[in-house]
Amino acid sequence: MTLRLSAPPLLLPGETDGESSPEAGELRLPPATSELAEPTVSDDVQDGWSRERPSRSRPPSQPAFPIEGEEEAGALGLVARRSRPSSPTIDLSSEMHDRFALGDYTTALRVAELILGRHERHEEAARISRTCREKLASLYGSRLGxxxxxxxxxxxxxxxxxxxxxxxxxxxxxxxxxxxxxxxxxxxxxxxxxxxxxxxxxxxxxxxxxxxx
Known part of the structure; x- marks a missing residue:
């Protein structure tokens, strides 16, 4: 004996009796949308970067090459700095007299010879040079006997x-x-x-x- 069971097809929610049921194994998905909705972030969950980003400004662009006027000014400034004397000029004549007055005949003689190397007819330097030589010779002679x-x-x-x-x-x-x-x-x-x-x-x-x- 064969039993036959018959019943109306089950309807999915939203279907009417006149609509055909989906085939077996077929899953009906909602229609796809071409655009994705951009997620929104509330003010309460914004991180530090998202809060700082609007306030950041792009630094002003600088020219790849210096302007001609600025380059010349920088070069002139460099030359001016290098041309400045690193130390004050020494007055050789005053140095010679000071050393001679202190009894530093060795240094006074060296300064006097330096002056004579520049000015051969410098009478004061020639006199001090001669005197220093005499005093130093006497000093060395006293040590030697x-x-x-x-x-x-x-x-x-x-x-x-x-x-x-x-x-x-x-x-x-x-x-x-x-x-x-x-x-x-x-x-x-x-x-x-x-x-x-x-x-x-x-x-x-x-x-x-x-x-x-």
């Missing part, structure tokens, strides 16, 4: 290299043998008398030479 004394080496030959002597002092030291007098050493040194006296004093003070008499 009589010039007929015969200095001798006070260091070993292998220790000479550690004294840090220049070529002139090294040459003069090489002539010290205990047989030559100070006057003879000055003559064979090929130096000016004042320079030779100063070098002998330096050798004596550093302990490179000594007197055994």
């Amino acid at each position: 009589p010039l007929d004394r015969r200095p001798a080496l006070a260091v070993e030959d292998e220790e000479v290299r550690w004294l840090g002597l220049d070529h002139r002092a090294g040459f003069l030291l090489s002539r010290v043998d205990g047989a030559h007098t100070l006057e003879e050493l000055i003559d064979i040194s090929s130096m000016q008398r004042l320079d030779a006296l100063r070098t002998l004093v330096e050798l004596l003070e550093m302990g490179a030479i000594c007197f055994r008499d």
Whole structure:
């Protein structure tokens, strides 16, 4: 025996009896819209960036190259800054007299020779230079004693290299043998008398030479 059950088709909400039911397995979707609604954000949930964004302004555009007038002004300003003297000019004549008055004959002599290098006929510089040489020669002579004394080496030959002597002092030291007098050493040194006296004093003070008499 076969049972047949029949019943009217089920209707979806919104359908009428005259409408045909959708096919099996077919899902009816609402019609698609071509535009998406832009989400709205309430003032209460706006973040810091969204609040700051309207107040931000784009910085004014600057020209890619400097304006001709500004470039010239900057170049002239740079030249003016570089042309300014970095230190005040020294009055050599005043410096020479001040050093001479203080008894700093070495510095006074150097300044006087500097002035004479620029002005050969500078009488005051020539006078102070001559006086300084006489006083320094007398000072060095008093430290060395009589010039007929015969200095001798006070260091070993292998220790000479550690004294840090220049070529002139090294040459003069090489002539010290205990047989030559100070006057003879000055003559064979090929130096000016004042320079030779100063070098002998330096050798004596550093302990490179000594007197055994």
